[in-house]
Amino acid sequence: MANPGAIMFFHLLISIFMLSLSLSKCTAIENDDRKEYIVYMGSLPEDGLYSPTANHISLLQGVLQGSNIEKSLVRSYKRSFNGFAAKLTDTEKQKIAEMKGVISVFPNRNYQLHTTRSWDFIGLNEITKRNLTIESDIIMGVLDTGVWPESHSFSDEGFGPPPKKWKGACKGGSDFKCNKKIIGARNYAVNETARDIDGHGSHTASTAAGNHVNGISFFGIAEGTAKGGVPSARLAVYKVCSAVDCPSSSILAAFDDAIADGVDIISISLGFNSLLHYDEDPIAIGAFHGLKKGVLTINSAGNGGPTVASIKSLAPWMMTVAASSTDRQIISKVVLGNGKTLVGNTVNSFTLNGTSFPLIYGKAAANNFCAAEDASACICINDTAVKGKILLCDFLFETDSFNHGVGIINKKVVSPDTPFVDPVPSSGLRVEDYDVVKSYFNSTENPHGLILKSEVIKDSTAPRVASFSSRGSNLLTPDILKPDITAPGVDILAAYSPLVSPSSYSYDARRVNYSIVSGTSMACPHVAGAAAYVKSFHPDWSPSALKSSLMTTASAMDIIESLNQNEYGFGAGHINPVEAIDPGLVYESFEEDYINFLCGIGYTKEKIKLVSGENSTCPKVSPQPKDLNYPSLSHQVIQSNGSFTIDFHRRVKNVGIANSTYRVKVISNNNILDVKVVPEVLSFKSLNEEKTFNVTVKGDQVLGAGTTASSSIVWSDGTHSVKSPIVILFSI
Numbered sequence: 001m002a003n004p005g006a007i008m009f010f011h012l013l014i015s016i017f018m019l020s021l022s023l024s025k026c027t028a029i030e031n032d033d034r035k036e037y038i039v040y041m042g043s044l045p046e047d048g049l050y051s052p053t054a055n056h057i058s059l060l061q062g063v064l065q066g067s068n069i070e071k072s073l074v075r076s077y078k079r080s081f082n083g084f085a086a087k088l089t090d091t092e093k094q095k096i097a098e099m100k101g102v103i104s105v106f107p108n109r110n111y112q113l114h115t116t117r118s119w120d121f122i123g124l125n126e127i128t129k130r131n132l133t134i135e136s137d138i139i140m141g142v143l144d145t146g147v148w149p150e151s152h153s154f155s156d157e158g159f160g161p162p163p164k165k166w167k168g169a170c171k172g173g174s175d176f177k178c179n180k181k182i183i184g185a186r187n188y189a190v191n192e193t194a195r196d197i198d199g200h201g202s203h204t205a206s207t208a209a210g211n212h213v214n215g216i217s218f219f220g221i222a223e224g225t226a227k228g229g230v231p232s233a234r235l236a237v238y239k240v241c242s243a244v245d246c247p248s249s250s251i252l253a254a255f256d257d258a259i260a261d262g263v264d265i266i267s268i269s270l271g272f273n274s275l276l277h278y279d280e281d282p283i284a285i286g287a288f289h290g291l292k293k294g295v296l297t298i299n300s301a302g303n304g305g306p307t308v309a310s311i312k313s314l315a316p317w318m319m320t321v322a323a324s325s326t327d328r329q330i331i332s333k334v335v336l337g338n339g340k341t342l343v344g345n346t347v348n349s350f351t352l353n354g355t356s357f358p359l360i361y362g363k364a365a366a367n368n369f370c371a372a373e374d375a376s377a378c379i380c381i382n383d384t385a386v387k388g389k390i391l392l393c394d395f396l397f398e399t400d401s402f403n404h405g406v407g408i409i410n411k412k413v414v415s416p417d418t419p420f421v422d423p424v425p426s427s428g429l430r431v432e433d434y435d436v437v438k439s440y441f442n443s444t445e446n447p448h449g450l451i452l453k454s455e456v457i458k459d460s461t462a463p464r465v466a467s468f469s470s471r472g473s474n475l476l477t478p479d480i481l482k483p484d485i486t487a488p489g490v491d492i493l494a495a496y497s498p499l500v501s502p503s504s505y506s507y508d509a510r511r512v513n514y515s516i517v518s519g520t521s522m523a524c525p526h527v528a529g530a531a532a533y534v535k536s537f538h539p540d541w542s543p544s545a546l547k548s549s550l551m552t553t554a555s556a557m558d559i560i561e562s563l564n565q566n567e568y569g570f571g572a573g574h575i576n577p578v579e580a581i582d583p584g585l586v587y588e589s590f591e592e593d594y595i596n597f598l599c600g601i602g603y604t605k606e607k608i609k610l611v612s613g614e615n616s617t618c619p620k621v622s623p624q625p626k627d628l629n630y631p632s633l634s635h636q637v638i639q640s641n642g643s644f645t646i647d648f649h650r651r652v653k654n655v656g657i658a659n660s661t662y663r664v665k666v667i668s669n670n671n672i673l674d675v676k677v678v679p680e681v682l683s684f685k686s687l688n689e690e691k692t693f694n695v696t697v698k699g700d701q702v703l704g705a706g707t708t709a710s711s712s713i714v715w716s717d718g719t720h721s722v723k724s725p726i727v728i729l730f731s732i
């Protein structure tokens with residue numbers, strides 16, 4: 001298989017670094033040289049006599065050499081779109097790729113897993129208005145590691161029977177009982193059930209749609225009420241990640257089922273770590289077929305930041321979510337023997353009872369087999385040497401065992417802004433603070449110190465885009481701005497699986513029902529919950545109208561270049577669900593617009609026909625990607641031209657007040673872009689009336705390759721503000 005290193009602990013950036021090294025498993029390869037591929041065939045033909053499975057078998061029969069169908073065919077997709085997963089040799093794969101009706105054939109890749117003050121922070125609190133009747137008819141589909149069904153967050157107390165539109169099933173396995181909250185469960189992992197043995201899925205599902213649960217904390221830290229965005233909504237759980245991997249074939253199977261089961265919103269906090277074209281990415285494919293049925297898919301941006309162009313969630317028909325901080329910051333202080341106190345970023349639930357312990361430097365505590373650089377990073381520790389001492393480590397928290405030591409003070413090089421749960425008493429310090437500890441250590445004969453249990457402080461700089469959150473530009477289609485929006489994803493307290501330790505280290509014996517986790521994985525269900533909340537006021541709105549309402553009402557964020565915090569970090573801004581229920585105007589796009597978009601980026605007529613499943617074909621002149629009716633405006637300018645003029649075409653629909661007049665305002669972030677909007681006034685006489693306008697962006701200088709210049713336009717009628725960012729990317 002393509003993914004021997006596949007493991008489940010990827011929700012922390014740090015884990016991606018370490019555990020993938022230490023816990024890599026080599027799964028056995030099939031006994032012949034067949035690999036698993038996905039054969040994607042687009043929409044299901046409308047012909048009532050067409051049998052997808054029979055067709056898949058007959059396709060396979062045409063190419064298989066020396067293997068039988070039963071051994072080859074892994075899975076058929078036949079409920080929401082057409083295709084199958086099969087084990088094929090290289091030759092068989094080539095042959096299938098050339099067959100009529102096949103859009104793409106791609107390897108079964110392994111995806112990676114990329115809470116509750118946060119809802120209050122974004123304005124959804126106990127007194128927010130809600131329509132509970134409609135909210136309880138909304139079904140949130142979560143594609144993840146399953147859930148822990150007994151968690152109080154998933155209790156069905158007070159819930160009525162499932163909504164009538166529900167067509168799904170409870171097939172979570174023998175140890176998984178559904179209820180009136182979790183109305184559906186499916187498992188795609190061999191020899192497992194939909195029960196969450198990782199923690200990630202319970203966390204995301206409860207963040208999106210968990211019940212109110214009072215008095216929750218992490219060992220007394222961050223105490224409060226745990227709740228999801230839509231506590232009255234229903235959950236449908238699709239376990240696509242097994243204990244070892246999250247294969248494309250399972251992700252596609254879950255989309256195939258979820259759409260046909262009748263979910264309203266899909267939340268998927270997973271991603272692949274390299275760039276995939278839209279027709280090879282199961283999340284983009286699944287989301288496209290969801291869109292055709294009115295289902296909006298929300299996907300995490302990924303944890304590849306702050307590197308630019310690290311974002312891999314790119315399809316314009318889904319919503320991509322970055323992660324940012326909330327005003328609740330968790331710190332873990334260090335008190336040195338000389339009385340100096342330093343503030344670290346770690347979730348430390350342990351108390352040393354106010355006792356100070358001797359400090360020992362990594363090099364002095366290394367075992368005899370340790371290379372020098374590994375020793376200072378504490379990678380190989382001598383248990384005898386650290387006994388009764390606090391260890392100083394020059395790198396990440398990275399020890400795979402810690403037997404007799406008291407605790408660890410480490411230099412936090414990666415993600416210094418994000419406190420993670422460590423398995424032992426610890427404090428992760430920024431470089432400059434760690435140096436203070438080191439010089440104290442150097443300057444005294446018996447250095448000693450104390451690590452305090454974590455406390456919560458108010459962070460008035462929030463929201464800030466987390467350093468780990470993947471950044472644009474969009475390497476596939478630079479004219480579509482990604483991410484779309486940012487939401488809380490740092491230190492989110494939510495439901496967990498009591499089968500695993502909250503730090504994901506196997507030697508950590510703690511077990512919890514609620515844990516603190518960070519990642520764009522945690523931001524994604526915040527937007528899914530917010531989209532469901534908006535839908536509960538507008539059940540008939542299209543996926544693009546829901547997405548537009550969340551984007552155009554998002555709160556502005558500061559541009560801070562030193563943090564890589566600009567539109568490539570936060571998209572349209574910080575989510576504001578209460579504003580989003582009344583956006584005034586929406587930018588809508590439908591299947592035909594996305595088809596034209598695919599035409600514009602070079603998809604052939606044949607592929608387009610299969611994808612859309614209708615007689616649709618490309619227009620004579622395909623629109624440019626920048627002219628997709630998107631709620632943000634973006635274009636790549638080739639640098640060799642000293643000056644530039646770009647036209648954007650947009651269409652808005654009035655969903656605010658019937659008789660209303662909107663005037664445009666341009667908010668400039670610099671003096672590079674000269675933005676003109678024609679017309680400057682849009683007058684509406686009725687609801688659902690549509691108006692078009694053009695935006696011309698001019699500049700007489702270009703900036704360095706890879707840099708951007710931005711502005712915003714805001715349509716306002718005195719009540720509503722409809723804001724869209726404009727981002728111009730300069731490239732060679």
Ligand SMILES: *[C@@H]1O[C@H](CO)[C@@H](O)[C@H](O)[C@H]1NC(C)=O
Pocket residue numbers: 130131132133134
């Ligand atoms: C909820 O929505 C339904 C259907 O639109 C409406 O009949 C009902 O009055 C609403 N309830 C509240 C509390 O707004």
Ligand SMILES: *[C@@H]1O[C@H](CO)[C@@H](O)[C@H](O)[C@H]1NC(C)=O
Pocket residue numbers: 190191
């Ligand atoms: C599933 O369990 C069966 C029976 O215990 C075993 O033979 C098989 O190898 C397992 N499959 C996987 C993929 O672990």
Ligand SMILES: *[C@@H]1O[C@H](CO)[C@@H](O)[C@H](O)[C@H]1NC(C)=O
Pocket residue numbers: 351352353
């Ligand atoms: C702190 O005190 C508690 C309660 O007396 C005890 O269980 C724990 O082991 C102590 N911790 C340390 C590091 O001494």
Ligand SMILES: *[C@@H]1O[C@H](CO)[C@@H](O)[C@H](O)[C@H]1NC(C)=O
Pocket residue numbers: 366367368369382383384385
């Ligand atoms: C650990 O340290 C002790 C004493 O300092 C030493 O005797 C022993 O050999 C060391 N063990 C290893 C594995 O390095």
Ligand SMILES: *[C@@H]1O[C@H](CO)[C@@H](O)[C@H](O)[C@H]1NC(C)=O
Pocket residue numbers: 435436438439442
């Ligand atoms: C501490 O001392 C070591 C060796 O004497 C030296 O390499 C290091 O730079 C010193 N560190 C600080 C922060 O003073």
Ligand SMILES: *[C@@H]1O[C@H](CO)[C@@H](O)[C@H](O)[C@H]1NC(C)=O
Pocket residue numbers: 498511512513
């Ligand atoms: C987790 O929940 C279970 C069942 O509700 C309860 O028995 C257990 O004590 C809880 N564990 C913790 C650590 O709170």
Ligand SMILES: *[C@@H]1O[C@H](CO)[C@@H](O)[C@H](O)[C@H]1NC(C)=O
Pocket residue numbers: 046614615
């Ligand atoms: C596609 O075109 C054919 C021939 O023009 C027509 O018979 C068929 O009904 C069309 N199908 C759809 C779904 O529009």
Ligand SMILES: *[C@@H]1O[C@H](CO)[C@@H](O)[C@H](O)[C@H]1NC(C)=O
Pocket residue numbers: 636637638641643644645
């Ligand atoms: C660059 O200039 C050429 C020639 O004037 C023009 O055709 C092209 O569209 C310009 N490209 C961009 C990206 O502005």
Ligand SMILES: *[C@@H]1O[C@H](CO)[C@@H](O)[C@H](O)[C@H]1NC(C)=O
Pocket residue numbers: 659
């Ligand atoms: C719409 O607005 C115009 C101008 O503000 C006003 O003259 C007209 O009476 C309004 N029509 C309705 C139906 O409210």
Ligand SMILES: *[C@@H]1O[C@H](CO)[C@@H](O)[C@H](O)[C@H]1NC(C)=O
Pocket residue numbers: 649678679692693694
């Ligand atoms: C916008 O531009 C298009 C094409 O350049 C033009 O046909 C249209 O009339 C313009 N719309 C407005 C409102 O100016």
